Amino acid sequence: MPKIIKELPSTVTEVDADGRATIKPMSWKLVPPPKDHCLVCARKHPPEDPHDVQQIYYQTCFQAMVGRPATWADAMAHCSDKIKRVWTEVLHKTGHWSEPPNGEAPVKHHGVE
Numbered sequence: 425m426p427k428i429i430k431e432l433p434s435t436v437t438e439v440d441a442d443g444r445a446t447i448k449p450m451s452w453k454l455v456p457p458p459k460d461h462c463l464v465c466a467r468k469h470p471p472e473d474p475h476d477v478q479q480i481y482y483q484t485c486f487q488a489m490v491g492r493p494a495t496w497a498d499a500m501a502h503c504s505d506k507i508k509r510v511w512t513e514v515l516h517k518t519g520h521w522s523e524p525p526n527g528e529a530p531v532k533h534h535g536v537e
């Protein structure tokens with residue numbers, strides 16, 4: 425069962441009167457998805473299906489936790505091999521397939537599960 429993300433790590437740059445910039449850690453508070461929606465991507469879908477990589481909630485959380493945009497390979501990393509095969513084939517055929525850069529492994533848990 426995924427945990428709800430309550431805060432996203434980030435940084436803020438403060439500039440003093442002399443123009444010196446200081447980067448400090450900060451975080452963004454998040455409003456959780458509705459109770460009947462997926463807690464990872466904030467869309468209604470069966471838990472065995474891929475997350476919706478086009479959801480702004482999923483992309484924002486993933487980017488903050490992993491440091492790069494989520495891809496379809498990440499969104500289906502938790503799926504069975506059969507579901508991965510079907511979705512991968514359709515996404516390739518429609519030209520929508522995406523995967524992590526530089527041979528990185530897909531990220532199944534981006535700090536929320």
Ligand SMILES: [Zn+2]
Nearest residue numbers: 462464465475
């Ligand atoms: Zn989801």
